[in-house]
Amino acid sequence: MPTLLHHPLDPSTRMVRLMLAEYGVPVDLEEIKPWLREPDFLDINPAASVPVLIEEEAVAAVGLLATIFTIEERYAPSTVAGLIPTVGSERAEMWRLFEWVNGKFNDEVTRYVIEEKIAKRDQRGATPDTGVLRAAKANLQEHLLYFAWLFASRRWLAGDEMSLADFALAAHISTLDYIGDIDWEAAGEMRDWYSRIKSRPAFRTLLNDRVIALPPHAGYADLDF
Incomplete structure (x- = not known):
């Protein structure tokens, strides 16, 4: 059984966990706080980032x-249809939005929220920078408007079929939802999309997450929110 080095609220590892669950792959989870830069973890990944997937007699997948x-x-061909479209134009749109979520959205929203609200909890005397959080909140609203505009004309983020782009966005949104940073009353089409993907069996692994001394926002684990 593979082992995944992860943090419960890290969006990248949340997306990987969704993939594994969707493909029916059992995995051992080993929690890491990458911002602590512990020597044993740096020996595995000097970049001090997760995810890292470790399997016996195989080179670790880092990043x-x-x-x-x-x-x-390793897993998609023998289980269910993969999350990467086979049609070129659909695949291009999926990768465009995958990059948007894990690049632009992460850099302008999620990364700041995690640094200020989660990582600083492990820094003696550190407190969240309200200016940074205000900027992240403003950026979040702009991104949600764009995603809602996309969902007004398509069922899933990159088209009519669910893809890796949906898991990428769901991973980030679920992290923000855990903390209570999403106003679902104003989310429009985003709420319908999140309700559908949140109801998938693969999502149960995320809805059961709990972080010590940081309980989830009310409604986080509810399918009817």
């Missing part, structure tokens, strides 16, 4: 892209 391609290569 998001290495991990998702390892999962797609």
Whole structure:
């Protein structure tokens, strides 16, 4: 059984966990706080980032892209249809939005929220920077408007079929939802999409997450929210 080095609220590892659950792959979870830069973890990944997927007698998959391609290569063909479209134009749109979520959205929203609200909890005397959080909140609203505009004309993020782009966005949104940073009353089409993907069996692994001394926002685990 593979082992995934992860943090419960890290969006990249949440996406990997969704993939594994969707493909029916059991996995051992080993929690890491990458921002602590512990020596044993740095020996595995000097970049001090998760996810890292470890399997016996195989080279560890280090980082998001290495991990998702390892999962797609080893598990998708023998289980269910993969999350990467086979049609070129659909695949291009999926990768465009995958990059948007894990690049632009992460850099302008999620990364700041995690640094200020989660990582600083492990820094003596550190307190969240309200200015940074205000900027992240403003950026979040702009991104949600764009995603809602996309969902007004398509069932899933990149088209009519669910893809890896949906799992990427769901991973980030679920992290923010755990903390209580999503106003679902104003989310429009985003709420319908999240309700559908949140109801998938693969999502149960995320809805059961709990972080010590940081309980989830009310409604986080509810399918009817």
